[in-house]
Amino acid sequence: MSYSMMSQCLSQLSLPEQNEGTFTRAGIRICWYSLLLLLVFHWAPKTAEAQERRTVGTGSSVLLTALPTNDQTVIKHIQWEYISSVPALSVVDYYGTGTEPIIFKSYKDRVIFYSSNGSLLLKNVQETDSGTYRATVNLNKIEARQTTLLVLEPMSKAQIQINSTVAGSSIELSCKVLVGKVQAIDWKKDGKPLPRDRCYQVSENFSLLYIPEAQKSDCGSFSCNASNDISWQETSVNLTIEGIRPALKLALKISTVALVIATTLAAGSGLGFIILCCQSEKRKLTGELWRWLVVFIHGLVCVSAILMFTAAVFWMQEEGFSTALVLYMIFLTWVIMVTLLISAVLAICPQHLEMFKKKTMHHVILDTAAPGGVILVVLFAIFLTQNIQHLQRKGCSPFFDSTAAILIAAAVSLLILLAPFVWYHRKKKKQEKDQQGRKPAEVRMKCPRKPFHWTLKIFSLVLHSTTKTERSVNSARTFLSFQYFKTLYNCLCKCIVTHRTIV
Structure with a gap:
């Protein structure tokens, strides 16, 4: 609106009241609005400045x-x-x-x-x-x-929190600044803007980043840049997608240890059987050594079966119910009960074990518990480790290094199996030393060689002696020859007693 028009409006407003008929209310209203608009335009630049x-x-x-x-x-x-x-x-x-x-x-x-x-x-x-x-x-x-x-207030260092890292789950990354007011947050992956081929979602204030159904391609470095008008802070975190949950990781470790124990038992038992077949009758294992060896073998089978039962529970917890798995756990329970019973009875009162062997069925159960348990443990441990490792490939986390677990389990199993042999060897050596200490001195005397020939020769010297001195010397030799005969007699008696004992 021009200033001439505004001046016209002002002149009309200053006319006497008789002109009200020619100047309508609408015109008055327009003039007032025009005046107000002019004032706004006039003062606006200075106000903005x-x-x-x-x-x-x-x-x-x-x-x-x-x-x-x-x-x-x-x-x-x-x-x-x-x-x-x-x-x-x-x-x-x-x-x-x-x-x-x-x-x-x-x-x-x-x-x-x-x-x-x-x-x-x-x-x-x-x-x-x-x-x-x-x-x-x-x-x-x-x-x-x-x-x-x-x-x-200047912002503190930003922190990124992750709620989960398991493949297939929904992962939430939270960018938090404890001190300072955040005005903007920018997310990046591996130093670049978020890729558009993945459905990454952010919250309204950009503080949360959602990764639906995380997969192996989501592994990498995620960073958040929090800023305001005076400062900015950036932090990053390396996201490693786990293919399996912690429960399955534990199941993998347990099954690996059980597999090593069972394999060591199988190898040790096979080697021991070969040695027993090749040994002579005098050196075969009997008595206490055999009893404690059986106790340790059944104890190790029981331990490996308990470990596999625990691993099966973790597997069922993550992967769900399975009829075959329940049946397998029933067999494992049978192995645990039988091997534990045999170990306890043989260790405490071995004579009671004969009561369980009176029936053929009981005898078969007792004899097949250990080898059957080893077979069950080995087969299921192989199945479990292969399936867990297949699931682990869905993520980018490093595989479980089983070297240490294998070495420790194998060493412990071998030490337990060698313990009876060491004990038996030390006991045998001690018994032999005690027997040698109890032998009388006369038993250890050597029997004389050619006693008759030596005695006759001395006696002839006595008869042909010419002088008194020679006769005395030869008489002394004759006395010694009688002592020699006494020693010979004792040796003969010992040989007769030994012969009767052998017969």
Whole structure:
């Protein structure tokens, strides 16, 4: 609307009341609206120029200007106010050159006023200092300059939390900043924007990233960049998709240990059977050694069966109910009960074991428990490890390294099997040493060689002696020969007793 039209409206409004008929109410309304619009257009540039927004961090200092750039207005009076509170708080009053600025109590020692251009420096600002500050120059409130100050606390380091890492599940990545106000969050994968071929979803404020039905291709580095007007923080996390849940990981470890124990038992039993077949009758295992060897073998079978039963429970918990699995667990329970019974009876009162062998059926059950248990453990352990490793390939996590578990289980099993042999060897050696210590000294004397020939020779020397001295010497030799005969007699008696014992 032109100024000429506006002046026409004003002239019409100033006419006497008799002209009301020629100038309708609608025209009056249009004139008023036009006048208001003109005022808005006239003052809008100056109002826009008088508005300013500043964003700073806590603890910093900020300079608030009272006049626009290159404004040469002479400051005779200026008043700074904080108008975001009700009522408004006065900050500084200044009445021109030659006077000291009046700084009000609430801002004492917190502001510095520059009288040359009316600027105000706020020191060590806090979040409570956020709001609008108005500078009125020369009492001209229309052209008063307003500055909106936003004080933000610098953000702490962002943290990413993950609720799950299992393949096939819905994974949620949460980007959290404990200190500071977050205005924007940006997600990246491997340093690049999120790929569009995957249905990644973000929450309304971008703080949550959803990965529906996670798969192997989702493995990688995810980063979130949290920022505001004064700072930004970025952190990343390496997402490793697990193919199996922790319960199946534990089942894999348990089944591996059980497989090693069962395999060691099978190999040790086979080797022992071959050695027994090749040994002579005198060296075959009997008595205490055989009893404790059977106890340890059945004990190890019982332990391996218990381990496989536990692994089967974990498998059923994750993969669901199965009739074949329940049947297998029933057989394992039978193996555990029988092997535990045999081990306990043989260790505590072995004579009672004969009571269970009176019937053929019981005898068969007792004899087949250990080998049957080993076969069951080995077969199911192989089945379980293969299936769990197949599921593990769905993720990108490293496979379970079973080397340490295999070595430890094999070493423990071998030590348990060797324990009876070591005990038996030490006991046998001790018995032999005790028997040698109890032998009498005369038994260890050697029988004389050619006693008759030596005695006759001495006796002839006595008969042919010419002198008394020679006769005495030869008589002494003859006495010694009789002692020799006595020793010979004792040796013959010992040989006769030994012969009767053998017969």
